[in-house]
Amino acid sequence: MYGKLFSACLQGIHGVRVEVETDLSNGLPMVSIIGLPDSAIRESVERVRSAIKNCGFIFPSQRVTINLAPADLRKEGSAFDLAIAMGILATSDQIIFPDQENMLLIGELALDGALRPVPGVLSMVDAAKQHGLTSVILPADNAMEASLVEGIRVYGVRHMNELFSELNHQPADKPDTQTGIETFKMGVPGQPPILVKKVQHQTTEVTQSKTNSDPCSPEQSFTIKKSDPRKLVDLEPLLRSRSHIQQHRQSVTPTYEDYADVFGQQHVKRALMIAASGMHNILLLGPPGTGKTMLIKRLPTILPTLTEEEALEVTKILSVAGKFKDSTAGLITSRPFRSPHHSITVAGLIGGSSIPKPGEVSLAHQGILFLDELPEFPRAVLEVLRQPLEDHEVQISRARAVFTFPANFLLAGSMNPCPCGYLGSHHPVHQCTCSDAQIARYRAKISGPLLDRIDLQIEVPRPSERDWQQSEGFQPDGYDSASMREIVHRTHERQLKRYSGLGIRWNSQLSGRWLREHTHLAADANLLLEAAFEQLGMSMRARDRVLKLARTIADLEEKEQIEAVHIAEAIQYRQLDRKK
Known part of the structure; x- marks a missing residue:
């Protein structure tokens, strides 16, 4: 039978x-x-x-x-x-x-x-x-x-x-x-x-x-x-x-975190807004206590909500990983934010086991992967990020099959400038005691190819006396989450309209022919980019990332042509390239 x-x-x-x-x-x-x-x-x-x-x-x-x-x-x-x-x-x-x-x-x-x-x-x-x-x-x-x-x-x-x-x-x-x-x-x-x-x-x-x-x-x-x-x-x-399900459909998780809580650091807030507008990777560099972690943890509050297609994909990943506990709220609509501890293994970050399961890079798909104190992660763990940062997916090969997991995420990191953390901080009490060799070894934990893939490398200095005075009076600086989210949403809609039918949603996804076609440079902007390429010793990858970043900055200004001022701002965000 x-x-x-x-x-x-x-x-x-x-x-x-x-x-x-x-x-x-x-x-x-x-x-x-x-x-x-x-x-x-x-x-x-x-x-x-x-x-x-x-x-x-x-x-x-x-x-x-x-x-x-x-x-x-x-x-x-x-x-x-x-x-x-x-x-x-x-x-x-x-x-x-x-x-x-x-x-x-x-x-x-x-x-x-x-x-x-x-x-x-x-x-x-x-x-x-x-x-x-x-x-x-x-x-x-x-x-x-x-x-x-x-x-x-x-x-x-x-x-x-x-x-x-x-x-x-x-x-x-x-x-x-x-x-x-x-x-x-x-x-x-x-x-x-x-x-x-x-x-x-x-x-x-x-x-x-x-x-x-x-x-x-x-x-x-x-x-x-x-x-x-x-x-x-x-x-x-x-x-x-x-x-x-429609009645309980999950919306953006209510949060009390807001960029209005962060006083000063306007240039860092603008850099974070640019990163959110084009899904560009970002690294914050500064001494302890300057608000690096606080700034990045508020990044989800300015990101657009997930589309229906993205929400289904993100929810599937959580379901497969066994982390989708509250199904009464419907599909996940807020972008994921993952912040693994620096003791994580390669399999935990990228995915693994005999029959592979999604790792942190896949759990952060369509959202943010935050690596706090970046140099504290083992170098072998950091180096496996190269492929997903380029291909936006992870392939794990086993004897019987090859497993592919999506991994399109915004990488956000933070680090101190040196092992003691006070290099260049002008702190009245704590002075840097690190030798040049110690500083070089510390920064060498992050390889050049990985830094090439980080679009924005921003210094976060100690707040000034003016910032403290502003904090005592609770004077807003115009960079609160609501206003920043509105700008990010407008910029994202501009990108969706431009790339309609191409399968591209963010400027950071441009490559090859589409990058050349959608980055129209003014004559002086082109000269400035070529001069920076020669003087800073940029790689071709870094040059392309400067172009994509300038494209996003121009979109923030609602301009189709990339001007010299946009290229200049994009170049100045690559702090570690300038210090080579």
Whole structure:
């Protein structure tokens, strides 16, 4: 006997539909799972066996072969438990499972038949929709997350008995006197009703058919005998209402952090505004206590919110990583801000393990990756940032597959000018005690190729007496988060209009022909750029980044042509190039 159901697994951050084929044949009682399963899937045999018995069914005493197709794709995790269990029950004729060809089944089974949540549900359900499946049965704890995908019916179940047992039904629907079928509505709070029809022992036949106005629900017709001992699972084709998700849709997280809290440092605020407008990487350099961390932590308050496409991608990454805890608020719409400790490993930053999971660079996708005290990170960890900063994605190769994770982020860093931190600070008490050799070794922890990829390198000096006087009177300087966010949003809209249809959203993504085409330089601006290129010994990469930065500065001024003043401002932001 043969049967087939559908489940799903993860490949990177994307879901992959998997066919769960079940074959029962005569032979010694044993269960074989084939199709490159990992140890968690192989162990599912015992979970499924116990769950089937504890739900009142019989585990077949035959040779059971389960194939997970495509067979050349490595599969991991416990999300196949429910599909394997339902496949065995359906193939052994213990249940009738209509519409199974349009159903996705996901979930880990406990030994008593309870369903436990699994990570990556959003990606799996989205993949199921793309393959034409119309319904999904999964753990109730994952139901809200699955409902974020429009156009698919979601049934959240806490226990396998809720699908076909009258133990937990709502009582007192009388049997139909003509058909002898008693209908129960399962009590799953907040979920579409699951109708279970208990067949009375009669000798007549009943033709069960249903039609529905839902275009995703095809007409079904099948005939069963009243003496049939099998239990019928009938899932009503009701789309889960998404109105509650729209009501709770997550907006920008309220925050009390504002750039108005930072007194002085106007040139740093402007540099941060430029970085946010074009998603340019930025490094703040200054002595301790000058507000470097405070300034960067307020950077998310001026960034535009995520678009629908970006929000789905960011939410998928969090779901795959198991960090999407509050699905009641809908898709993530605020840009992520990640700030790992300097003890992080290469695998933690870039992603890894035998079957790779997203690292911090992917968790910061479409947002900010903040590395505080940059030279304290191991050099090997910093050097792996080169590829994602250029390609905006990470490729991790393993023997059986190559995994690709998105990594389009704004890199923000901070550091002291020397090991003691007081070089050039003019501090009245603390004077720099570092030798030239110590300073050189300290700065050498950040390689030249990595510095080339940082567009803005800004010195943050100690606040002046005037700044302290301003702070005592709480006099605004015009650089508060609301006004800066408005300018950033206007500049970003200008870029979206210019690059419409090119797949480019930010000036920092320009390269090659598109960079030359969209950076029109005035004659004096071109002369200034070439002079700086020669005198500062810039690399070609640094030259291109100056051009992209000048493009953003010109957009802030609402000018299409890049003028000499824009090039000059872009060059002066590369502080470490000037000090070579």
